[in-house]
Amino acid sequence: MSVLESVYNLQRNIRYMVLFFAISMFSAGVFFSNTTILLIAICGILMHNLWYSFESFSNRIVFLAFNGTFFIFLVGRLIVKSVTNYTDKYNNNAFGLDFTDDQVVMRILVCLFLSLFFLFLGYSNMKNNNPITKIEIKLFKRSNIEYIALVSKLAFYFTYVFNALVLWDKAKFTNAMGYTELYSSYVSSFPGWVTKLSEMCPTALFIYLGTLPTKKKAAVPLVLYLLLGGLSLVVGQRNNFVLNILVILVYLCLRNITDKKEKWFGKKEIILCLSTFPLLIVLLNAVSYYRMDSEVANHSFVDGVSEFFYSQGVSVNLIGYAQTLAGELPPDKIYTFGRIEDFINNNTITQSITDAPKYEPQTLESALYGNSFADSVSYLLSPNRYLNGWGFGSSYVAELYKDFGYVGVAIGNVVLGIILSLMTRLFKSGILGVWVCLSMTRLLLYAPRDTATSFIVSTFSLINILTIVVICIGVWVLAERRQRFGLLQKDL
Template identity: 35%
Template sequence: MILARLLLFLISLITALFGVYLNSYKILFMSILLLLIHNIVFSLENLRMRNVFLGFQCTMYIFLIGGLVPNYFRGEALNSEFSIQVNYHIVFTIYLSLLFVFLGQYVIENVVFKKSLLKKVDNFGVSDKFHVLLKGNIRSISRNLYYLLYAPFIFSIIEKVIFVQKMGYLSYYTDFQSQIPSIIRRAGNMTEICLFLFLATLPTKKESRIPLLLYIFYGVLAIGYGQRNHLALVLLIIIIYSLMRNNLNGEIWFGKKEFLLTVIGLPFLMSYFAIYQSIRSGTENTFSSFFDAFFGFFEQTGGSVKLIGYADSVDFIFSKERYYSLFAITDYLKNNLFSEFFFNFQTFKDNTIELAQQSNNFAATISYYVTPYNYLQGVGMGSSFLAEVYTDFNYFGVIIISVFYGIISACISNINKNKVILFALALSMLRWFLYTPRFTAFAFITEALSLSNITIIALVYLVSLFSLKRKVQFIR
C-alpha cells in the first residue's frame, strides 16, 4: 500500500507541475484530487496517529473542494463567477495547502514522535495511585457539571429553534434576541468543555455513552435553527475521539459495527442536509434522487471556496496595514474581561460598516463588499484560513500555515492521553480546527483558551485536588 501511495503522490506532483507549466487550472485540479486520495490513504495507514489529519482532509473536501467537483466532471468552469486566472489561483492555493499540511504531518511524525519526545507519561508529579484517584475525581466532577449545565445549554438552543420555526431562518440573524438571562446562557456555554474534560480522563465506552448521546442530541437539535455544521462537527469529533481511544486500554471504540454505521449513515445524512438546505432557503427541492442530493450537499457546503477567489480578485479592498489572519488573536486580546477593565481598545459592533472598513475582520470586510445589504442585515459570508493568509502573506503564507496545521494535526492526534488538562484542551481545539477551511485561521487556539474554558478547567482540577487531599472521593 505504501508503494502505491508513493506512486500516487509522485503522479500528483507531476500532474501539478504540468498544470503550472501549462497554466491550466483543470489539470491542476486533477492533481488536487490525486493528492487528496493520497492523503486519505496516508491517514488510513495509521489511524491512531493520523485521525485528525483524516478529519481535516474531510473538511477541506466538504467546505472547499467538493463544491468544485461536479463542475469539473461536467467540463464546466470550476466557478463561473471568476475569470480563468482567478480559478487557477483558487486551485493552486488549495493544492499548496493539501501538500504542505501533509508535509507538516509527515515531518513531525518522523522527527518528533519517533524520538518519543511527546510521549512521556505525566502523573502530575505524584504517585501513580494519587494520579489515578485524581483523574477519577476529575471525571466525576466534570461529568456531573456537564449534566448540570446541559439544561441551560439546551434551553438556549430550544429558544433559537422556536424563534426560527416561527419567524424564519434569515430572521434569526436579523431579529433574534435571547430572553434567557445572560448568566444562564454563559453557564450553558461551558457545557462543551465539561464534556471534553470528562472524555480526557479516558472513561470507559459504557461511561461515555450517555454524555456522547446528549452531545449528538444537541447537534440534531441545532438543525432546527438552520445550523447543519454543528451536527457534522459533533459526529466528526466523536469519530476522531473513538479512533484515538481504539484499543488504547484494550477496549474497542471503533470496530466493524461503528465502521459500517459510519459508511452507511453518513451519505444518508449528507443527502438529508442537502434537502433540508433547500427547504430552509425557501427554494423548491430540485433533487431527483438520493445521489443527486448527496452530491448536492457538497455543492451547498463548498461555497467557502469563493472566498479564496475574492481574496485575489478584489484584493484592493483589504488594507495592507492589517493582518486579517490574526483577527481571532487580536479580538481575543481586546475583548476579554481584563482588557476591558484595564485598557480602552477600540472595538466595533457586529455587522457594522465600521467593523468592515476599520478592523482586520476578513469575514466582515468581504461580506460588506460583496453582499452589503445582507451583511448589514446580519448575514455574512464567513471566512477561510486560506483566504486570510493569502491576503496577508500571499502564497508564502499559505505554505507556512499549512505546515503549521500539519504539525497541529499530528500533535492533537498524538497528545499524551495521560495529560488530562492538555488532552481536554486538544479536544476543544479539535472542534474549531476542523472548521478552519470555512473559519478564521487561529480561532481554534483562542476558542480553546477562552476565559470560560480556563475557568472550568481550573475549577474542576482544584476542587478535585483539594477533595483528594482531604481524602474525599466523589461518587462515580
C-alpha cells in the same frame, strides 16, 4: 520479510507513485496554465493524503478528518461541477466558481494544491509519537481521577440543560424570523449567566472524556453531545452537528490507541457510519432548504449528493475574493492573526482597563475597521445583505493568501500539519491534553471554512478556563473531604 510487510511496502510504493503523479500534474498545469490539469493534480494529492491516513487509521484520524472537511468546503464543488456538470441557475461558470478570469481561477487551484501538499509535509515530518510532557494541574493527578470524572460529568449534565435551552431559544427565533436574522437581530431570551453556563458544557465533557472512562460509562455523555448537534439542526446550524459527529469519531479512534482492553472503533462502527451516510446527506440537504424557506426538492440520491457537495464548497470562492477585493480591503490588516488580536483587545479584562475599540460582528464598524476577513468581504460583496444578517464566512487558506501570498499558504499549511500531528500526542498526555486535543480538533476541522487562528482563541477562551477552575474547586472539595472524613469512593 513477512507477507504483511510486503503488502505494506507495496501499498506505500503505490502511494508514492500517486504523490509523484500529483506533483507532475501540478507542474504541467502551471507550465501550460491549464486549469483542468491542476484540478487533476488536486484530486491526486487529496487521494494521496487520504491513502496516507488509512495506512494508520486510528493514529492519523485527525489528519484524515481534516482532509475530509477540506474536500467538503474547498474542493468538492469543483469536482462536482466538472464531473456531473451540475446545473446552478445562478452560476454557470467553470468549476462553479464566481470568477471568469482564468488567472484568478488558476491562483485558486494553485492555493488548493499547495495547501494539501504542504499540509502533508508538515504532518508527516513529525515522526515522534511519544506523548507530550504532561502539564497537569496538581489536583488532576491519578489519585483524584474518580473525583475528576465525577465533578466533570456532573458539570456536563448541569450545563447541558442550559446549552439545550439556549439552542431551543435560537430554534424558536429562526422559526419565527428566519435563519439569517439569527446573526443580525437575535437577542437571547435568557439572562447572560444562562448563556455563559451553556458555553461551559463542551469543556466539562472533554475533561470527563480525558479521564478515559470505559466505553459503557462514556456512552451516555457522547450520545447527549450528539443530540446537542441534532438540536443545532433545528436552529439551522449544520456545522455544529457535523463537527460534533467528527469529534466523537476522533475520540473513538484515539481511544483505540490508549485502551488495550476495549475496541472503540472497529468494523461494526465503520459499517454503521457508512450505512448512515446517505441519511446524513439527505438530512443536511433538508436543513439547507429549511434555512432558505424552500420546499425540499424531489430528486435522486445521486443528485442530492451532488447538490450537497456543490453547496458546501462555496467557501472556495473566498480565495478568489482575497485576490479580486485586495485593493478594497483595509491595507493594514493581517487577517490571519485577526482573531488573536480581537481576543487580546476584546476580552473582559482588557476592556475594563483600556479603551481599545470593540466591534460587534455583523456590523458596519466590524466590516470597515475590524479584523474579520469574513465581515469585510461579505460587506464589500453585498452591503445590504450583510447588514441584514448574510455572511460569506471565511477560510484559513484565503486569509493566508491575502496576507502572505503563496509563501504564506505553504508555510501556514506546514505549521497546520504539524499542529494536526500534535493532536494524537496531546491525547496521550493526560486529562488536560485530551481537553486541548478535542477542543482544538473540533475547531481545526472547521478551518477550511473558518479563520486561521479560531482554534487557539476559542480553546483558551476565558469561559473554558473558568470551567476548568470550577472543576478544580469541586475536585479539591472532594479530596479534602476524603482526607478529613475518609469519604468512600463510589463507582461512577
